Amino acid sequence: MIGERQDRISGARSGARSMGKLPAEGTQARRFGKTRSAQSTALHEDYVELIADLLEGEGEARPTDIARRLGVSHATAIKAIARLKRAGLATARPYRGVFLTQKGQALAERVRLRHRLVVDVLRALGVSSEAAEADAEGIEHYVSEHTLKAFAQFLKSR
Amino acid sequence: MIGERQDRISGARSGARSMGKLPAEGTQARRFGKTRSAQSTALHEDYVELIADLLEGEGEARPTDIARRLGVSHATAIKAIARLKRAGLATARPYRGVFLTQKGQALAERVRLRHRLVVDVLRALGVSSEAAEADAEGIEHYVSEHTLKAFAQFLKSR
């Protein structure tokens, strides 16, 4: 039973993700799809979070340190930083370190709160601090506002 | 205050991810890193999960249906299926649909259980079913075994 009916939809669904072209996201793509585009955001969030950490803790955020903390080569970090600049999240002058724009700082703040919330919830559920920290790093990028609110509520009332 | 001292560490950290070259993962790369390599796994899991769903519900899993459900072009789906084959998770004969290998079925089963567990926990925390389903799709790929156990425990004892 392979070839029988079909209900076109084909055409409709075109360009998405990358730049410009939005997903359209009106079809049957039930879940998924959102996750897709979120992927690229996750990296931005990781970098911004780390840069904020470094700026606060060390007073500066240098590509080499960023690379080391993220476990990637410095070249990779530098390219990522370039993307952050393009996204208007950070500024960086050659050999002068990386800084966050207002937008970047705002994102860092949001990410930080979210991270803490996720970790706290995991711990409240009985997950060890180490595992909570580790898992949160991956999970946090996919927690919606709605769920975040529920988390806060849960922590408050127990 | 950017240029002053420094405490090298540079070299050490090299090749990683793709194929072969393992991360080494011994340095300061605290969290992150794991998340990286997991990324590519997530897609495999999504496809396998969906293929299992289709096989069970429709009796067949055709590239076109897979593409539609995932909200991607059929070409993208076909390429992904090729990767699944390479990974030994699925088989597919031209114009004959896609099937899961034993390995693929095992993965599908694990993914399914995990998905359910994550959704149940989210709901238990007060997240609406819709949001729980949606968020779980992204979250589930980053929940470790340890955390999964904690989730099961939490659900049982409450």
Added chain:
DNA sequence: CTCATATTGTAGCCAAGACTACATTTTGAC
């Protein structure tokens, strides 16, 4: 049995993320 239509498949292009290798700047010791 033919042929239009739908489904599959292939090819070519793109951006993101990573890497290695090599080039350029800075810094800090002399």
Added chain:
DNA sequence: GTCAAAATGTAGTCTTGGCTACAATATGAG
């Protein structure tokens, strides 16, 4: 003030995951 070492930056290559456009194969009507 020089100069080696460290930090930065640049170039080139790879894989993944997407897309569009075009080619090939099946199917189902008629």
